[in-house]
Amino acid sequence: MDIVVCVGASCYSKGSCEIARGFHKLIEKYNLDDVTVSASFCMGHCSRQGVSVKIDGNCVDGVTAENLETVFAEHVLSPVSCSSH
Numbered sequence: 001m002d003i004v005v006c007v008g009a010s011c012y013s014k015g016s017c018e019i020a021r022g023f024h025k026l027i028e029k030y031n032l033d034d035v036t037v038s039a040s041f042c043m044g045h046c047s048r049q050g051v052s053v054k055i056d057g058n059c060v061d062g063v064t065a066e067n068l069e070t071v072f073a074e075h076v077l078s079p080v081s082c083s084s085h
């Protein structure tokens with residue numbers, strides 16, 4: 001799984017570095033060796049609050065230091081599968 005953190009101007013000013021560091025810490029905490037964190041230019045999802053990230057190809061907007069753990073739990077620890085039956 002790949003977590004891509006936007007480091008475009010808008011997201012960067014809202015704390016991309018802090019968010020990336022936070023993801024690294026959580027990955028270490030849960031020993032998720034197969035999850036990587038990388039950076040990307042503007043994803044075209046600039047939101048007024050927080051940073052845009054892509055988790056396994058899914059855009060999650062508005063990630064902040066406050067909701068980081070929730071986002072991680074929802075999208076990384078127990079990703080919702082969108083399979084159609």
Ligand code: FES
Binds near residue numbers: 010043044045
């Ligand atoms: S700067 Fe991050 S989505 Fe635009």
